[in-house]
Amino acid sequence: MQEIIITGASRGFGRHVALKLAKTGRRLHLISRSESADTAAQVIEHGAEAKTWRIDLSQTAKLEKTFSLVLDAIETEETDFIGLINNAGTLNPVGPLGKYDTEEYRSHLELNYVSPAVLTHLFVKRFQKSPVTKRVLFVGSGASQRPIHGWSHYCSSKAGVDMLAQTIALEQDSMDHKVETAVFNPGRIETDMQELLRTLDKEDFPLVDDFIASAKDGRNLPPGQVAEKLVSLFTAESFPHGEITGR
C-alpha cells in the first residue's frame, strides 16, 4: 500500500492531485481546514483508500501534535512508498506590506512557509530510517523568482520553500535512506486563488488586468491537466530530487 499525504485537498489544485492519485493500492491522507468529504468519496470511487484530517495548518505551534496523528495512521509495515505533497497555500492578504491586519499577514507566512517546513521536519524525523521510497514534493510558484507588487509575503514564502527543498535535498544526499525532495511550480491554474486575484483592487495588485486577460485568453490551465503532470512526476521511478520543476 502506498501512503500519500496531501495538504489542501478539499478544493483547487490539491483536490485534483488527490483524484489523479486515486487508484487501488494507495491510501491518501487528505488535510485541510474543512472536511474533504467530496474529495474522499471520489478517491474511494476510484479504488483508493482515503482518510480525511481537519487541521488548520496555519496553527503551526500545534502541528507536532496534530500532524503526528496523521503520521501515526501510516502503516509502515505494509508500505513501499510514503509521500507528502505540501500543496495548501494562500494569497491573502494581497496588498503592500504595512497595509493589512498583522494577524492575517502572520497567518499567511505560517501557512505558506512555516507549515511545509514543520510538516517536512516531522515527516523526515519519523521516517528517516525507513528503507522504503520516501518523497516530499512542495507546490511552489513562479512568484518565488520575481518580486510582484502586493505579494511580498507570497513571493518570499515561496522563495523560502524553494531554498528549503534544495537544502533538505543536499542534507538527504548523505543519508542511508534518503527522503527525496523537490518543488513543482504549476504555473497559472484555474482555481479559487485565480478567481480571487481577478477581484482585487489595482492599488493592492497592479497586475490585476494581466490576470484577468490570462483567464480570458485561456492561459490558465485546468487544474486536472496540471495535476496529471504532478502525479506522473511524483510517482515515476526516477524523481527530480533537489530540483525546482514546472508544468
Ligand SMILES: NC(=O)c1ccc[n+]([C@@H]2O[C@H](COP(=O)([O-])OP(=O)(O)OC[C@H]3O[C@@H](n4cnc5c(N)ncnc54)[C@H](OP(=O)(O)O)[C@@H]3O)[C@@H](O)[C@H]2O)c1
Ligand atoms: N492557482 C494558481 O494559479 C497557482 C499558481 C502557482 C502556485 N499555486 C500554488 O498551488 C497551491 C494550491 O493553490 P490553489 O490554487 O489550489 O488554492 P485554493 O484553490 O485557494 O485551495 C487552497 C487549498 O488549501 C487549503 N487551505 C487553505 N488554508 C489552509 C489552512 N490554514 N490549513 C489547511 N489547509 C488550508 C484549502 O482548504 P480549506 O479552505 O478547506 O482549508 C484548499 O484545499 C498553493 O500552494 C498555491 O500557492 C497556485
